[in-house]
Structures are given as C-alpha cells and as structure tokens.
Amino acid sequence: MNNYDAIVIGAGHNGLVNACYLARADLKTLVLERNPYIGGASVTRELYPGFSYTNCSYVCSLFRPEIFRQLELSRHGLQVIPYDGGCTFTQDGNYLATYNDHEAQRREFARFSARDAEAYDDYATDVMRHCRFIKPWLLRTPPDPVSRKAKDIKGLWQLYKDLQVLTEAQIYDTLEFYTISCGDYLNRYFESDVIKGHISNSSIIGTGLGPYSPGSAYVLLHHYMGEVDGRIGSWGVARGGMGAIANALASSFKASQGEIKTDCSVENLIVKEGKAVGVALENGDEYYADTIVSNLDVKRTFLKVVDKQHLPQDFVTQVQQFKIRGSSGKLNIALDGMPTFPALPEGSTAIRGHVNIIDSMERLERGYDDWKNGTWSKDPFVDLLIPTQTDPTMVPPGKQMMSVFVQYAPPVLNTGEWTEEDKQAFGQTVIDAIAQYSPDFKDLILHAEIRTPQDIENEAGLTQGNIFHGELTLDQLLFNRPIPGYAQYRSPIPGFYMCGSSTHPGGGVMGAPGANAAREILADKRMTV
Amino acid sequence: MSNQYDIIIIGAGLNGLVCANILAKKGRKVLVLEANKQVGGLANTREFASGFKVSAGAHLLYGLHPDIYRLCDVQESKIEFADKNISTLVINQNKEFINYSSGEDSQIIYSSSLSEQQNSDWSNFQNRMKTFSDILFDLANKTPPRLKNGSIQDYKTLFNTGLKLKRLDKQNLRQFLRIIGMNIYDLADESFTDNLQKAAICFESALGTRLGPRAPNTVYNWLNRYSIINRQPAGLSVPRGGIGSLSQAFANAALIKGVDISVSSRVEKILIADNQVKGVQLSGGEKFAARQVISNADIKKTMLSMVGPENIDTDVVRRVSYIPMQGTTAKMHLALNQLLEPITHNVSDFQSRIIYAPDADFIERASNSIKYNQYTHEPTFEITFPSVQDSSLAPAGKHVMSVLIPYVPYEHKEGWAQRKERFENHIIEQLEYIFPGIHAAIEHVETLTPADIERQFNITGGHWHHGEIGLERFMMLRPTAGFAQYKTPIDGLFLCGADCHPGGDLSGAPGMNAANTVLQSK
Structure with missing residues (x-):
C-alpha cells in the first residue's frame, strides 16, 4: 500500500509539525526521512558511549507555544526546563552576566556603566515592542503585495493596522529597526563596549552578516522572541536533548495514525500532467499522494528533488539566487567533569546559561572579516552551553556535555574544500579560545565532535550548513521568503508545498513554517484542523 | 544692509543657494550667511x-534635479x-x-x-x-x-x-x-x-x-x-571653471533676485524665544532678525551647536547625536x-x-x-x-x-x-x-581627510552626504524621524542640507524641497 493523502519529505521539526496537523485533519500522512533517525537538526545522538549529544540545535525557546499546546506535546513527553544565567567573559578577566530578571540585569550593567544601566530600561522596552509587533506574524501567512485577492488585501490591511497601534515615533523606530545595523542600533543606547559586544552576539548567530551590517538589528529579534512557560525572552533546554522535541512530535503524529519511514531518501518528485502525484526514493520505491510537502531547504527542494522541466525557468533562476550562506560550525564535547571558570565568583549561576567569549562588537566584526576572506574566525565567537547542568540524565553521573556553537566558519575555505587538517585546526582554534577562560577545560575533554558547515550540510541536509535555511535579510523576509510570489508555502507545481525554514518566518526551532504550511494546504483542500 | 529679513539661510552651499533662489522668486527678502570666504560649500x-x-x-x-533650473530661473543652457x-x-x-x-x-x-x-x-x-x-x-x-x-x-x-x-x-x-x-x-x-x-x-x-x-x-x-x-x-x-562655477551661477541668480549674500559670516547662534526663531547671531556678535531661518548646515551643527541642547528636548538631542555623520x-x-x-x-x-x-x-x-x-x-x-x-x-x-x-576614517x-x-x-x-x-x-x-573636510567646509564629520545614506535613513527616516519634513521642533527653523531627503550628490533637491515646505508653512 503505497498510497497516501499526504507525504512530507524530511522529518525535521517543521516537517513533523506539518505532518501532525495534516494527520489531525484525518489525512493519511507519511513522513519520509533520509537519515536512520528523525529530527533533522533537532536531534539527540549518542556519539560517545554514555553521552547524549544535542549535536545541532541546542536550545528550545522559539518553539511556538500555540503549537506546543495544539499538538499536546506535554502529553507526548516533551519537557522544557528553563534555565537562568549566561555570561560574556571579558579579556581583562571580568565577566558580564545575563539574568532573566530585568532589575538584576540592570544592576549587572551598572557594574560596567551607570549610564548604560539607565539606558537598558529604554532598550528593553523598545525591543519588547518590536517583538510584540512581529510575534503575531510568525503564525500568519505573509500577504502578497502584488495580489488583489481578498485575503492578501486583508493581510496588508492587518499590517497597516498593526503599525497604526504604534505612535508616530514608534512607527519610524520600527521601520528603522528592520533596516539598521545592530552596531548603529546599540550605539543609540549604550556606551560600554562590553555591553554592546554582549548584546550584539545575538545579532549575527546563523547569518552571514557582521554586527555593523545593515539589517543585523532585526536578527536580534530571532533571539528575543522566545518564551518558556509564558516567560518571554527566556530560554530552556528540552529534557533529553533537542531530539526530545522530534520524538514528542513523532509521538503526537503517530497518535493521529501518521506513519514515519526512516532511511528513505527521496530522489525525485513524480509529476503527472503538471501535478505532484508522488515521490520516488533512491532505492526505487515509489509513494503516491496528491499532496507532497517538502521540509528541505528551497535549494535542495527545487534544484535536487524536483526536475527542472516541471518548473518555470524564471523560478529556477530565483531559487539559484536565493542566499543560503553557511556561517557557523559546532563542537560537541564530552567532559570528564565540570570545567572551572576562574573569572566567575564561587557558585555563580552564570555558567548554567550561554557563555560567550567575545566582548566587543569590533572583535565580532573582525571575525566576520575573516569569514568574508574564506577562513574561519581566528578569534571566534563562541556560544557554549553545558545543558547537562540542567538535565543530568544525558550523561553518566559526574560527567558533562558541552555544546559549542562557533561563528564564523565558511562553507568553503579560500584554499578549497575543508580537509581533515583544516577541520582539526578549526576545532583547536575553538578549544584554545575556551581554554583561555578555563584552565582545566582541555584536560577534561573525553571526546570532541567537530562540525564544519560542510559536515552540517552532509548530515542534517542544510545547504551550506546554514542553520536558518537561508539568510534573514530584508530581501528574504516575509513576502520575499523564499521567492517573491511563492511566499505562501505553495510551489509552482500544484499539490507540491514547502514547509521548511526557507519559508516565512524562517529558522530556529520554531515550528511556525510547518504549522503555517499545514494551514495553507488544508485551506486548498477546504479543510481546517 | 538692514538687519531685518523674512528669511535667513545659514550656509551658501548649493542647497542653500537653490533654496534662496526659490524663496526670493516668491518675493521673500532673503539673507544668506556663509562662514567661508567663498560660496558653494562642497561645490566650489x-x-x-x-x-x-x-x-x-x-x-x-551627476546633475541637478531637472526642476531646479526652472524654479531658480537659471538657464541650463547658459551654464557652460x-x-x-x-x-x-x-x-x-x-x-x-x-x-x-x-x-x-x-x-x-x-x-x-x-x-x-x-x-x-x-x-x-x-x-x-x-x-x-x-x-x-x-x-x-x-x-x-x-x-x-x-x-x-x-x-x-x-x-x-x-x-x-x-x-x-x-x-x-x-x-x-x-x-x-x-x-x-x-x-x-x-x-x-x-x-x-x-x-x-x-x-x-x-x-x-x-x-x-x-x-x-x-x-x-x-x-x-x-x-x-x-x-x-x-x-x-x-x-567650465570647475564645480564652483555652478554655485556661482546660482549665487548670481540669487543676487539678481535681491538676495543678500554675506560671506565670511559665521553663524554662532540661532536666536530663539518661546520656541520661535527670532534670528541669528554671528561669531562677531552681529545679529540679524528673521521669523524663519533655514539651515544648510548639517543637523548636528544646527541643533546641537547653533540651537543648543538647552532649547530642545533631551530625546531630540539623543536622536540627533546618534546620527552617524563621520566622513568616509x-x-x-x-x-x-x-x-x-x-x-x-x-x-x-x-x-x-x-x-x-x-x-x-x-x-x-x-x-x-x-x-x-x-x-x-x-x-x-x-x-x-x-x-x-x-x-x-x-x-x-x-x-x-x-x-x-x-x-x-574620520578619526584615525x-x-x-x-x-x-x-x-x-x-x-x-x-x-x-x-x-x-x-x-x-x-x-x-x-x-x-574627512577631518580636514569637516574643518574647511564646516560639515560635522566631513561626510559629503551630511551623514550616512542608505535604506535605514531614507525618506521619513532622513536625517532622523521628526526632522524628515525639513522642519525642526523649533518654530520657524528649517533644514535644507544634504542630510535631508533625498541626500547629497549635488542634486539641489533638499534645497528645493525645503523651500517649498517653507512656502507652504504659515
């Protein structure tokens, strides 16, 4: 029986979210995954005996609470544990801690600048307003500004109404915020290089931009929009690692009679009379459905899975022009015990959260210059997290696992493809950088998995290893994402849809593209969830 | 020279001169004050x-906005x-x-x-x-x-x-x-x-x-x-004779219309009472009175130095001071x-x-x-x-x-x-x-260097667009929100320089638009 109502290609979190909604609408749904495990970049894997690694994405907070509730993920075993803490180490042996509590954060800023502590009130209020503005749009289909259809006009009207809620000055602030550089934006509020460095770290994660590039201020939002248990801006880890999200989604999906097949690499979309009718696997198997959804990024989808002859030439060109830039790498490190960080006071909670080691925008920007030149940053931005402090079940007693997100690392070096030596040298650069702040760190390393953008592409199937399935710049947001005119999850081929992070609202373990795509698919079938 | 005018324009850059021409054509009595010995600003x-x-x-x-020649009665064909x-x-x-x-x-x-x-x-x-x-x-x-x-x-x-x-x-x-x-x-x-x-x-x-x-x-x-x-x-x-000839042509056209142009006249203060412009004071102490003052100087110089922070809200001071104006x-x-x-x-x-x-x-x-x-x-x-x-x-x-x-860079x-x-x-x-x-x-x-340009041409930062240009500083965001209509929070004070929409490159458009705004305002 190879006939289904709907087939989803790729069991990443968006594919699974999408499949859950389709199955809940009583469509007989099949998810096909290339890897032997599900989750895409939302996975937990044992790469060293006894240690579970969340070796791609590493934190959970952007995941939309609406989806969490609708798909009953609690019931299916997903637990998100919030954590406090985090800090940026400074080169002079000091640190700047992160607190969820606004007052505590303000006092912390005051250690560096009294003026900046004052400004933080304004900054937090303003950024929160930008968050509130964008948030409802995460789960809306972008309106097409060219269309004259009622729903698009309604969508544009909604955008206008959302703006009119703001005061005139706030409207201008909003327009500026979406186009300005993080550097210019922060200069308005703060004077301390450390504070600006600390905040600007969030403006570049996953993108091919530096903090001085226009458009980087907006990326800050992608890291502020999160919430855990209704606490806006806070972060959490999934118990059991990021794979727990995929597992809970799979469980929810199966409860609605969904079916998942792993080790099934889709080679081709089968198109008959201009309509998508099924998929052919590498092993020759074929599955049929009149609705096919791709969770792959837009380049993989239309340049690899779909035969060009089924697509307008102009569309193919635009897919080729879509910007996906690998800019980050990852280290996953099994540790024999908890490393010490002498800069922190005894018992500090700062180590429980994100620990960064770039303390100025200039250092961050210089890292970006290296990347533009086709090398990894010699003074890399490192976002390290030891989730096993919050969830010790992932490692043997007394041990720790450290997830290290590194930026910038190019998908291809100026010397050519990544070699094994390059990869080791890259890993060493990062380990040395961390060891500057933790003298016993190197001795505790039991195993380190080093992942270049190339590795991330090969394993998780993200083109160039770009964690967002495409740059988050103005030309690739909202109705421009992924391709102008195809921003509503439909492709040029009837029956074939997109639900990955290449679509609005973009990457991060958010689930929104999957849910939005499901809504559009069901609307085409005149069904609702 | 009497000291009473309808309108005073600070700075005889190209935009200031265009602005003066349009206003004088509509019968305003205009005085242009230029700090340097020559007119033209960066167009000299x-x-x-x-x-x-x-x-x-x-x-x-690159060319003036085509409307300008007509509005200023300068014949394009006469420019050699x-x-x-x-x-x-x-x-x-x-x-x-x-x-x-x-x-x-x-x-x-x-x-x-x-x-x-x-x-x-x-x-x-x-x-x-x-x-x-x-x-x-x-x-x-x-x-x-x-x-x-x-x-x-x-x-x-x-x-x-x-x-x-x-x-x-x-x-x-x-x-x-x-x-x-x-x-x-x-x-x-x-x-x-x-x-x-x-x-x-x-x-x-x-x-x-x-x-x-x-x-x-x-x-x-x-x-x-x-x-x-x-x-x-x-x-x-x-x-012919370099870009300065263009400025000279517009200065001459203004003189014919009865505009007074005074060079080597550095404005130090814009005189304000009850949030209304009263006139300007030169660095030598001389005062000129007018109900409307248009500044071809950049916004920072105008607001933070000539008007002075004591006459504007803190929030406005903050907004103006963070405009990136360092020359490049x-x-x-x-x-x-x-x-x-x-x-x-x-x-x-x-x-x-x-x-x-x-x-x-x-x-x-x-x-x-x-x-x-x-x-x-x-x-x-x-x-x-x-x-x-x-x-x-x-x-x-x-x-x-x-x-x-x-x-x-502006500062090395x-x-x-x-x-x-x-x-x-x-x-x-x-x-x-x-x-x-x-x-x-x-x-x-x-x-x-940009620092020399700042000193010689009296432009904060020495930036030739009077501040960075880009989408994030376009239209109503240029030079910054609240100033984009050539108006300022001070009644009777206007801006007409390249830091206003649509920016520099000697188009004359900011001067033209500012003049139209002044003509429409009461």
Whole structure:
C-alpha cells in the first residue's frame, strides 16, 4: 500500500509539525526521512558511549507555544526546563552576566556603566515592542503585495493596522529597526563596549552578516522572541536533548495514525500532467499522494528533488539566487567533569546559561572579516552551553556535555574544500579560545565532535550548513521568503508545498513554517484542523 | 544692509543657494550667511597650488534635479560645460578595462575583453534598474510624508507612491520589493559575469558611504544616485571653471533676485524665544532678525551647536547625536608638471572618470579597515583630470589630478596628526602602480581627510552626504524621524542640507524641497 493523502519529505521539526496537523485533519500522512533517525537538526545522538549529544540545535525557546499546546506535546513527553544565567567573559578577566530578571540585569550593567544601566530600561522596552509587533506574524501567512485577492488585501490591511497601534515615533523606530545595523542600533543606547559586544552576539548567530551590517538589528529579534512557560525572552533546554522535541512530535503524529519511514531518501518528485502525484526514493520505491510537502531547504527542494522541466525557468533562476550562506560550525564535547571558570565568583549561576567569549562588537566584526576572506574566525565567537547542568540524565553521573556553537566558519575555505587538517585546526582554534577562560577545560575533554558547515550540510541536509535555511535579510523576509510570489508555502507545481525554514518566518526551532504550511494546504483542500 | 529679513539661510552651499533662489522668486527678502570666504560649500573651485585650480569638494556633476533650473530661473543652457557625457573607465591591476557612458542608456563604449553577451548584460542591467530608480526619482522632489497624524498632502503623497508602485507590472513590483533591501554585491553577481562590470556597479553604489558592497541596503544607494543621473541629457559633466562655477551661477541668480549674500559670516547662534526663531547671531556678535531661518548646515551643527541642547528636548538631542555623520572619503589634489602615460593607450583615458577597482571583493576588503578607524592599504580610487577637461585650471602644459579615496576614517586610531603624512605617501605609492612615473611628475599635493573636510567646509564629520545614506535613513527616516519634513521642533527653523531627503550628490533637491515646505508653512 503505497498510497497516501499526504507525504512530507524530511522529518525535521517543521516537517513533523506539518505532518501532525495534516494527520489531525484525518489525512493519511507519511513522513519520509533520509537519515536512520528523525529530527533533522533537532536531534539527540549518542556519539560517545554514555553521552547524549544535542549535536545541532541546542536550545528550545522559539518553539511556538500555540503549537506546543495544539499538538499536546506535554502529553507526548516533551519537557522544557528553563534555565537562568549566561555570561560574556571579558579579556581583562571580568565577566558580564545575563539574568532573566530585568532589575538584576540592570544592576549587572551598572557594574560596567551607570549610564548604560539607565539606558537598558529604554532598550528593553523598545525591543519588547518590536517583538510584540512581529510575534503575531510568525503564525500568519505573509500577504502578497502584488495580489488583489481578498485575503492578501486583508493581510496588508492587518499590517497597516498593526503599525497604526504604534505612535508616530514608534512607527519610524520600527521601520528603522528592520533596516539598521545592530552596531548603529546599540550605539543609540549604550556606551560600554562590553555591553554592546554582549548584546550584539545575538545579532549575527546563523547569518552571514557582521554586527555593523545593515539589517543585523532585526536578527536580534530571532533571539528575543522566545518564551518558556509564558516567560518571554527566556530560554530552556528540552529534557533529553533537542531530539526530545522530534520524538514528542513523532509521538503526537503517530497518535493521529501518521506513519514515519526512516532511511528513505527521496530522489525525485513524480509529476503527472503538471501535478505532484508522488515521490520516488533512491532505492526505487515509489509513494503516491496528491499532496507532497517538502521540509528541505528551497535549494535542495527545487534544484535536487524536483526536475527542472516541471518548473518555470524564471523560478529556477530565483531559487539559484536565493542566499543560503553557511556561517557557523559546532563542537560537541564530552567532559570528564565540570570545567572551572576562574573569572566567575564561587557558585555563580552564570555558567548554567550561554557563555560567550567575545566582548566587543569590533572583535565580532573582525571575525566576520575573516569569514568574508574564506577562513574561519581566528578569534571566534563562541556560544557554549553545558545543558547537562540542567538535565543530568544525558550523561553518566559526574560527567558533562558541552555544546559549542562557533561563528564564523565558511562553507568553503579560500584554499578549497575543508580537509581533515583544516577541520582539526578549526576545532583547536575553538578549544584554545575556551581554554583561555578555563584552565582545566582541555584536560577534561573525553571526546570532541567537530562540525564544519560542510559536515552540517552532509548530515542534517542544510545547504551550506546554514542553520536558518537561508539568510534573514530584508530581501528574504516575509513576502520575499523564499521567492517573491511563492511566499505562501505553495510551489509552482500544484499539490507540491514547502514547509521548511526557507519559508516565512524562517529558522530556529520554531515550528511556525510547518504549522503555517499545514494551514495553507488544508485551506486548498477546504479543510481546517 | 538692514538687519531685518523674512528669511535667513545659514550656509551658501548649493542647497542653500537653490533654496534662496526659490524663496526670493516668491518675493521673500532673503539673507544668506556663509562662514567661508567663498560660496558653494562642497561645490566650489579653489586654487590649491600656485596656478592650479580644482573642484575641492565634489569633482563631478551627476546633475541637478531637472526642476531646479526652472524654479531658480537659471538657464541650463547658459551654464557652460567644460565637458559633458563624461564616460567612466574602470581598470584593474592588469590594465584590463571597461569604459561606459553614464546617463540615460548607459552603454559599454569600449573594453579590453568583454564579449557581446557581456556588453548587453550591461545595457540590460541599466534598463532593468531604470524602472526602479524612476520610482526614487518620483520621490526626490517630494517632502517625505508623515505616516501618522499626517496632512492631506502627506496622504496624497503616500497614495500616489502606492499607485506608482501598483502601476509596475507584477514581476517588476516583486523584484523592486526584493532588491531594495539587498546588497549590491549579490545583485551584481546575479547580473554580470565580468569582474570589472561587477566592480563598477559595486564601486558606484558604495561610494560616499562607509559600507562595503556586501552590506545590505547598498542597492538603494545605487538606485538613488542613478535616479538623478538617468535624467541628465548632459550625463556626467563638469562646468567650465570647475564645480564652483555652478554655485556661482546660482549665487548670481540669487543676487539678481535681491538676495543678500554675506560671506565670511559665521553663524554662532540661532536666536530663539518661546520656541520661535527670532534670528541669528554671528561669531562677531552681529545679529540679524528673521521669523524663519533655514539651515544648510548639517543637523548636528544646527541643533546641537547653533540651537543648543538647552532649547530642545533631551530625546531630540539623543536622536540627533546618534546620527552617524563621520566622513568616509578622503580627497587628494595633485599638481602635475606633465600628463601621465595613458593606461589603455587611448588618449581619451584622461577625459574619463577613472575608477580603480579590480573586483567586488577588492572593494569589500578595502571597506574593512574603516570599521576600525584605520585606512586600507589596498585602496580603490575615483580619479579625474580636471585640467584635461578644462585647460583653464592649470598652467599651460601642466595638469591637475583629483582623487577620491573611499573608506578613509574620520578619526584615525592613532590620530591624523600622526598618520596623515604616511597616509599621503602611501596613496601616492599606490597611485604609482597605476600611473608609473606619477611620483616624479608631482609638483604639489593637497590631501583632505574627512577631518580636514569637516574643518574647511564646516560639515560635522566631513561626510559629503551630511551623514550616512542608505535604506535605514531614507525618506521619513532622513536625517532622523521628526526632522524628515525639513522642519525642526523649533518654530520657524528649517533644514535644507544634504542630510535631508533625498541626500547629497549635488542634486539641489533638499534645497528645493525645503523651500517649498517653507512656502507652504504659515
């Protein structure tokens, strides 16, 4: 029986979210995954005996609470544990801690600048307003500004109404915020290089931009929009690692009679009379459905899975022009015990959260210059997290696992493809950088998995290893994402849809593209969830 | 000279002069006060070495907004051009080159190695972009509308702009909404296969800003510049006697209309009582009274120094002070005892605007160091030989060379006092690679860092757009929210400089729009 109502290609979190909604609408749904495990970049894997690694994405907070509730993920075993803490180490042996509590954060800023502590009130209020503005749009289909259809006009009207809620000055602030550089934006509020460095770290994660590039201020939002248990801006880890999200989604999906097949690499979309009718696997198997959804990024989808002859030439060109830039790498490190960080006071909670080691925008920007030149940053931005402090079940007693997100690392070096030596040298650069702040760190390393953008592409199937399935710049947001005119999850081929992070609202373990795509698919079938 | 006027204009830059002409034509009694000895601001000609003259600020005319000649009663035909339709020669270190025309229907004229296809890539790009730059052109002579609490006029402007956009066909509208936020590097990459063509587009787009071609929003800069050039029958041009002659023409036209122009008159204070402008006070203490004052000085100088923080809200002070106004481009003037070896073995080389930019990545790398307040060791250049276009600028047989050096910081990390001489020597060394023998031909050099431009032309930061230009500082965001309608929070005080919409490049449009705003206000 190879006939289904709907087939989803790729069991990443968006594919699974999408499949859950389709199955809940009583469509007989099949998810096909290339890897032997599900989750895409939302996975937990044992790469060293006894240690579970969340070796791609590493934190959970952007995941939309609406989806969490609708798909009953609690019931299916997903637990998100919030954590406090985090800090940026400074080169002079000091640190700047992160607190969820606004007052505590303000006092912390005051250690560096009294003026900046004052400004933080304004900054937090303003950024929160930008968050509130964008948030409802995460789960809306972008309106097409060219269309004259009622729903698009309604969508544009909604955008206008959302703006009119703001005061005139706030409207201008909003327009500026979406186009300005993080550097210019922060200069308005703060004077301390450390504070600006600390905040600007969030403006570049996953993108091919530096903090001085226009458009980087907006990326800050992608890291502020999160919430855990209704606490806006806070972060959490999934118990059991990021794979727990995929597992809970799979469980929810199966409860609605969904079916998942792993080790099934889709080679081709089968198109008959201009309509998508099924998929052919590498092993020759074929599955049929009149609705096919791709969770792959837009380049993989239309340049690899779909035969060009089924697509307008102009569309193919635009897919080729879509910007996906690998800019980050990852280290996953099994540790024999908890490393010490002498800069922190005894018992500090700062180590429980994100620990960064770039303390100025200039250092961050210089890292970006290296990347533009086709090398990894010699003074890399490192976002390290030891989730096993919050969830010790992932490692043997007394041990720790450290997830290290590194930026910038190019998908291809100026010397050519990544070699094994390059990869080791890259890993060493990062380990040395961390060891500057933790003298016993190197001795505790039991195993380190080093992942270049190339590795991330090969394993998780993200083109160039770009964690967002495409740059988050103005030309690739909202109705421009992924391709102008195809921003509503439909492709040029009837029956074939997109639900990955290449679509609005973009990457991060958010689930929104999957849910939005499901809504559009069901609307085409005149069904609702 | 009586001290009572209807309107006082601070600064006789081109925008100030355009503004004065339009207001005087409508019967206003106008006084223009200029701190320097010459009118023109950055649009001037001066002697930098005995017998050698140069356009010390802008050295090429992209063209005034076409409405201005009519509004100011200056006959375009009466302006004598030393050269029109100046082409652009882009070269790399291997002496490969392309030469293209500017203005409407820009085309490749000749090149070292372009194929037929590549030649038409150029024209196709220009045609495609013209549709989009026309949209910006339509906005150039409008006062940016307010987005809330606006007047009927504001809603009309918004509605008409919307209508213009809707009139584009679907495909073009989609493309416009996509590329307006893009970086020029990617757009050039999508449009061309030749490195010099890509470099040409990237250079023109980033010129005058601190951004490299890979920075988002740089496509906007290109469209903005081309929106004006595309409308010039004269293309890129230089008036006879240098750019200063243009300013002189507008100053003369103003004098005929009864405008008083007073040079060497530095305004120190704008006099205000009860939030209403009363007049201005010069550095010598002399006072002039007027109910309306229009400042062609930049917004920081105007608001933070002439008005003073004591007369404005803290929030406004904050807004104004964070506008990025640090200059990005240095200028070098060279007096040469002979003309140099042509680059392409074509005598007309020196009649062109010469751009040295081997490829887009080269430009991007050149842009890196300004972020850290250093100058780049591998600079790109825009070079003209004004004396080739206009022999009156140099003694017979001798020549003037005018060089723009992008990505030079306003403040050098180690201080310009320490570094300026080394900078000058370094640039000459680099020029020697392009023009062998130049070192020996130099009789005199003048170098203007952004800090020098600030001092000599009274522009905060020495930025030739009076502050960075880009999508994030466009229309109602230029120079900053709350000032975009040429008005300020002080009743009777207006702005008309390049920091206002639509920006610099000697279009005169800010001066024109400001004049219209003043005429409409009570």
